[in-house]
Structure formats: structure tokens, C-alpha cells
Amino acid sequence: MRAFLSVIVLFAGIFLGQQLLAQEDVKDKVDRSATGGAQTLEDILARQKGEKVDYEFRKNALGNVGSSEVTSSALGSLGLTSDAEIFRQLRYNKAELSVSSKSAASEVLVQDAGITWLQMRSGPLISYGGGAMIGIVALLALFYLLRGKIAVEGGPAGRTIERFSSLERFAHWLLASSFILLGVTGLITLFGRLYIIPVMGHEAFSSLAIFSKWIHNNVAWAFIISLVLVLVFWLKHNLPTKLDLVWLLKGGGIFSSRVHPSARKFNAGQKIIFWVVILLGTSVSLSGLSLLFPFELPMFAATFAKINAVGVPGMFGFDPLPEALLPHQEMQLSQIWHSIVAFVMMVVIIAHIYIGSVGMEGAYDAMGSGHVDLNWAKQHHDLWAEEVEEKNNTKSSSEQSIPAE
Amino acid sequence: MRPMFAAFLALILISIIANQMLNSGGFSTQEVTSSASVRVD
Numbered sequence: 001m002r003a004f005l006s007v008i009v010l011f012a013g014i015f016l017g018q019q020l021l022a023q024e025d026v027k028d029k030v031d032r033s034a035t036g037g038a039q040t041l042e043d044i045l046a047r048q049k050g051e052k053v054d055y056e057f058r059k060n061a062l063g064n065v066g067s068s069e070v071t072s073s074a075l076g077s078l079g080l081t082s083d084a085e086i087f088r089q090l091r092y093n094k095a096e097l098s099v100s101s102k103s104a105a106s107e108v109l110v111q112d113a114g115i116t117w118l119q120m121r122s123g124p125l126i127s128y129g130g131g132a133m134i135g136i137v138a139l140l141a142l143f144y145l146l147r148g149k150i151a152v153e154g155g156p157a158g159r160t161i162e163r164f165s166s167l168e169r170f171a172h173w174l175l176a177s178s179f180i181l182l183g184v185t186g187l188i189t190l191f192g193r194l195y196i197i198p199v200m201g202h203e204a205f206s207s208l209a210i211f212s213k214w215i216h217n218n219v220a221w222a223f224i225i226s227l228v229l230v231l232v233f234w235l236k237h238n239l240p241t242k243l244d245l246v247w248l249l250k251g252g253g254i255f256s257s258r259v260h261p262s263a264r265k266f267n268a269g270q271k272i273i274f275w276v277v278i279l280l281g282t283s284v285s286l287s288g289l290s291l292l293f294p295f296e297l298p299m300f301a302a303t304f305a306k307i308n309a310v311g312v313p314g315m316f317g318f319d320p321l322p323e324a325l326l327p328h329q330e331m332q333l334s335q336i337w338h339s340i341v342a343f344v345m346m347v348v349i350i351a352h353i354y355i356g357s358v359g360m361e362g363a364y365d366a367m368g369s370g371h372v373d374l375n376w377a378k379q380h381h382d383l384w385a386e387e388v389e390e391k392n393n394t395k396s397s398s399e400q401s402i403p404a405e
Numbered sequence: 406m407r408p409m410f411a412a413f414l415a416l417i418l419i420s421i422i423a424n425q426m427l428n429s430g431g432f433s434t435q436e437v438t439s440s441a442s443v444r445v446d
Contacts, residue, residue: 218423219419222416222419
């Protein structure tokens with residue numbers, strides 16, 4: 001059924017993409033001779049109706065780039081280029097400029113993509129991102145009402161085994177605390193203008209925003225360090241196995257108190273969280289570094305070039321992604337991508353926090369004291385519990401066999 | 406609980422050290438190469 005739906009969605013995407021491309025073709029054929037190549041009444045009416053208008057034709061109406069110098073004398077004309085053409089040269093970053101600050105970003109005086117970024121940031125990003133967070137909290141609350149706290153069957157054994165070492169717990173809490181601080185300060189930055197300023201005013205929010213920025217910029221390094229630590233400690237335990245498929249097919253046993261699919265140190269659910277944190281954490285760190293050092297680490301044009309080379313947009317009927325981006329566009333895309341990835345991570349981590357605290361009896365002990373009840377271990381990680389018990393038995397028997405001196 | 410508090414302490418230390426290093430190093434070429442009389446943002 002899922003495969004069938006996927007095929008339908010794929011074909012629908014290709015069909016819509018082709019429709020869009022067909023519309024583009026029609027727009028390219030608009031006769032602009034009456035306006036000397038400028039926009040037509042049809043363009044204006046279409047814009048007023050809220051329809052998408054292709055302004056590509058403007059990019060070609062740039063006059064004589066670089067020939068705007070005085071042609072005859074001090075009172076002569078400014079060459080063969082009109083003011084409108086000079087403005088378009090500036091707008092499309094084609095003008096020959098000389099600036100005192102030697103950086104690629106300072107040579108961009110006008111850039112169109114800014115308004116698209118602003119609309120995306122203050123519109124869909126906030127509504128979909130915020131909606132996803134509210135949605136996962138509501139979903140977990142509903143799950144809690146229906147399923148309740150997942151109990152240790154038969155009650156605690158009263159005997160514990162070590163689940164995580166001190167170093168593992170240190171890395172986890174460094175990652176967790178830095179992520180929560182980054183998440184909260186990121187939300188303050190993103191939602192501040194719309195939701196916090198109306199409540200606390202500009203001056204109070206200014207202090208809060210400056211404090212949030214300090215936290216966000218500097219705590220990020222603890223997040224990156226802990227990400228590396230967690231990867232080193234847990235990579236070998238999180239490689240996918242056939243066991244994970246069985247675990248996933250049984251829904252991890254979280255929907256029924258009688259089903260307990262086998263698992264080693266980490267079950268498939270935990271492995272998914274691990275890889276989400278590692279892969280998206282790396283991505284959010286890279287886009288964060290790009291934002292932290294403005295215009296120094298552009299990544300999107302190069303990434304788009306690689307995606308185009310593989311032919312991904314073409315597979316879905318889309319035009320190739322832009323490979324020539326202005327420095328400001330790189331920053332805008334970094335900000336949007338940084339936020340989208342962060343929202344996905346926050347949604348996943350909220351679910352992780354739920355299952356590690358109020359959602360499951362005995363789960364918090366794994367990261368709290370580092371020791372878990374034996375019955376809890378057998379219920380959720382039976383194969384790992386057997387391994388640990390075997391090791392403990394071997395250790396204790398070898399200790400007993402050492403002759404007293 | 407000790408690893409948790411050690412992690413919180415490490416987080417504070419890393420943040421303070423990062424702030425000192427970034428402020429002394431500068432965040433961008435533009436910032437480092439421009440004088441105080443040039444507005445860069």
C-alpha cells in the first residue's frame with residue numbers, strides 16, 4: 001500500500017513539475033516589443049492577481065555593462081546606458097563596481113533573494129516549524145493518555161547492571177544540555193519579532209536577544225564536541241542489523257505490553273535517533289558555522305552542483321538547482337536550512353526525552369545513575385542483558401578461581 | 406549524577422573559552438581587515 005502511494009506521489013510530482021515547466025514556456029513567449037522589452041500590462045495584471053510572473057527578461061535588459069563612462073566631455077551623457085539599465089546591472093550583480101572593503105559580499109549592492117528569504121523565514125518556517133513542535137507534544141500527550149507509562153513487567157528485580165559508563169553519560173549530557181540551550185535560544189531568535197516583542201517590548205527583548213545570541217554562538221562548540229564524542233562511543237552499537245527490521249515491524253513493542261522484540265545495546269528506535277542526531281547534527285553544525293562566520297564558508301552552490309551532477313532535480317521533473325549564488329543568498333539558504341534541520345531534530349528529541357523520562361519506567365536511570373534494573377534490561381534489551389550477565393558471571397568465576405596468596 | 410554536572414560545567418567552560426578565542430580571532434575576513442571607521446554590516 002505504501003509503495004503504491006509512493007508511486008502516485010512520484011507521478012503527481014512529475015506531472016506538476018511538467019505543468020510548471022509548460023507554464024514557464026508560455027511566459028517566455030510573451031511579446032514585449034510594445035514596451036521595448038520592459039514588463040507588459042499582462043505582467044502587471046498577473047502580478048496583481050497573485051500569479052507567478054517570470055521576470056527573467058529583465059536580466060537581459062542591462063544595456064552596455066561597463067560602458068557608462070562619459071563619452072565626450074564633462075557635460076556629455078553617461079554613455080549608452082540608462083539609469084534603469086544601471087539599476088538592473090546592480091540588481092542582477094552585473095555592474096562593474098569598485099568598493100573599498102575587499103570582500104565579495106560588499107560588492108553586492110542589491111539582491112532580490114532577500115525578500116524571498118524574509119517571506120520564508122517569517123511565514124512557512126515559523127508556522128510549519130512551530131506547528132510540528134506543537135504537533136509532536138500533542139501526539140505524545142495523546143499516546144500517554146492511551147498507553148500510559150510503559151511499566152517494568154513483573155516489577156523491578158532489585159538487581160541492577162551497568163548500562164552506560166561515566167564517560168558515555170558525560171558525552172550524552174553535554175550533547176543534551178547544549179542541544180536544549182541551542183534549541184531554546186534559536187527559537188527565541190526565530191520567534192522573537194512575531195511573538196516575544198509584542199509581549200515584553202523592544203528594549204527587554206533586545207537584552208534577551210543579545211544574551212540568546214551569545215549562548216547560541218558559544219554553546220555551539222560544546223554541541224560539536226559532544227557530537228564527536230557520542231559518535232566515537234556509540235557508532236559500533238548503532239550499525240543496522242536484521243534484528244532492527246524485526247523490531248520495527250513489531251513497532252518496538254511500545255503499543256502492546258505483551259510484545260518485546262529482541263534488541264542489543266540499542267534497539268532500532270534508538271538507532272534511528274542516533275543517526276538523526278549524527279547526520280542532522282553534522283548538517284546543522286556546518287550550516288551554523290557558515291552563519292557564525294559570515295560569507296566565509298559558502299556551501300550551497302557547491303552542494304547544488306553535486307546534486308545536479310547526480311541528476312536529482314531532473315528525476316522529479318524540476319529544473320537544475322542554481323549553481324551561481326550571491327554571498328548573501330548563501331547566508332540566507334544557510335539560515336533556512338539551519339532552521340529546518342533544527343526543527344526536525346527538536347521534534348525527534350522531544351519524543352526521545354518523553355520516552356526517556358515520563359514515557360517509560362526505569363528508562364531515566366540509564367543516563368541518571370548509569371545502572372538499570374535487570375528486569376528492565378531483559379524487557380527492552382534482552383540480548384544486551386544476556387551479554388552483560390555472561391560477562392559478569394565470567395568475571396566473578398575467574399576472580400573466584402584465583403588462588404589466595 | 407556526577408557525569409551530568411561535569412557535562413554542565415564543561416559546557417560553561419567551553420562556551421567561555423570559545424567566546425574568548427572568537428573575539429580575539431574575529432568572525433570574518435571582512436571584520437578582521439576593516440578598520441573601526443568602516444561599517445561592515
